[in-house]
Amino acid sequence: MSEENLFHGIAVQDYNDWKNPKKIQFKAKTFNDHDIQIKVECCGVCGSDIHAASGHWGNIPTPLVVGHEIVGRVVKVGDRCDNGLKVGDRVGVGAQVFSCLECNRCKTDNESYCPKWVATYGGEYPDGYISKGGYADFVRVHEHFVVPIPENIPSEYAAPLLCGGLTVFSPLLRNGCGPGKKVGIVGIGGIGHQGVIFANAMGAEVYAISRTSKKKDDAFKLGAHHFIATKEEPDWGTKYYDTFDLIVVCANSLTDIDFDVVPHTMKIGGRIVSISIPEMSQVLKLKPFGLKGVSISNSHLGSIKELKTLLKLVSEKNLRIWIETIPIGEKGVHEAFDRMDKGDVRYRFTMVDYDKEFSQNQ
Known part of the structure; x- marks a missing residue:
């Protein structure tokens, strides 16, 4: 050869x-x-x-x-x-x-x-x-x-x-991220931190969503306007009721995402889009009655x-x-x-x- x-x-x-x-x-x-x-x-x-x-x-x-x-x-x-x-x-x-x-x-x-x-x-x-x-x-x-x-x-x-950048940018672009929109990025890591940067650059009001406040300072430096630590704010689903136009889930695992809570934070017609591809053994569980007027989907590349x-x-x-x-x-x-x-x-x-x-x- x-x-x-x-x-x-x-x-x-x-x-x-x-x-x-x-x-x-x-x-x-x-x-x-x-x-x-x-x-x-x-x-x-x-x-x-x-x-x-x-x-x-x-x-x-x-x-x-x-x-x-x-x-x-x-x-x-x-x-x-x-x-x-x-x-x-x-x-x-x-x-x-x-x-x-x-x-x-x-x-x-x-x-x-x-x-x-x-x-x-x-x-x-x-x-x-x-x-x-x-x-x-x-x-x-x-x-x-x-x-x-x-x-x-x-x-x-x-x-x-x-x-990584394209994977989070695609659902932002396809789902209307821009001025006048409230966009949440769940998981401030390798992909999620790019989502915060891009959503801010696209003109949206950006909420960085993480389990703890460990990455709070980073999130604001990246361009987030708000920060939510879900484990430290157990009533966050109620506090942010009817807030989001779009949430993009960038977490490595979906196990820690409470899909019985997240839909309550969405506006009617709001969209929750996951870009996570976790281990093959993981199974997504949620109660369908909480999805009134809200859609959940997965985005590929x-x-x-x-x-x-x-x-x-x-x-x-x-x-x-x-x-x-x-x-x-x-x-x-x-x-x-x-x-x-x-x-x-x-x-x-x-x-x-x-x-x-x-x-x-x-």
Whole structure:
């Protein structure tokens, strides 16, 4: 096999030892006419990486190279690509790398809901290849799922926008977040803190909702106008009765969300949207009689159109999420996994220094 078809990455090889991934060489996917090859410069660490690497989402085929918040430079463009990208461009890739692009969902900017969608890592292509993610030196992606990064967004800040940021931005955008709206963000973590920043930038009155007041100061620095500590205010459902137009649930787990209380805080026609994808064993329980005039739904990834809108918003308003950088490599990924598992992050990690780790292989 030619060297150009062999990539290198930091991979989970055993779910029982998931915090100690190893550097491997692996076969790249076939380069097709509509593909773009990207030399990775940095990659965000998403909560999904932890769920996948630890086996919480089932046994994804190993070796598993995670990472789906990828920023890098275009190094190769397929012969039939027509999205205007060229070698040298700085681009980003989120949590999806393929869909049919022909069904009604794809044609209405809902690619992530396509039944043939392929995740950036651990997903199966039509030819049977299992996708590998951004903890690697290169990725190959269909051109539709590659977007240019605005010049004034540093790469390490851009990366977490590509999945975590988009995942919370999509329900905000689709459900009318803006001036005159009261919007609650539940769970002020890697995704939720971005939700506070974006909702404020979109003009809404923002309520940060957390279990305790531990993150209260952070929430106000992020742009929240109000803070609710649900464990410290047992009557909060009554106090905030008929308040919210929209609540986006960004908590890692839905177990601590009392869906018999939250609907009472909603205005008639209000919407509760969860972006949480907890462990597969969790089951949502609620009493349907409390849902009069209120809807509860789940939101998947956002669309490429929405991602471009988000990047435009971040660029124009010069927004900055809160990140910490960690060098890519066996040691760095171990640190990121271990600290994420302990909740020791404020509020997002980005893996960097790819040239130092992979230059000898390129």
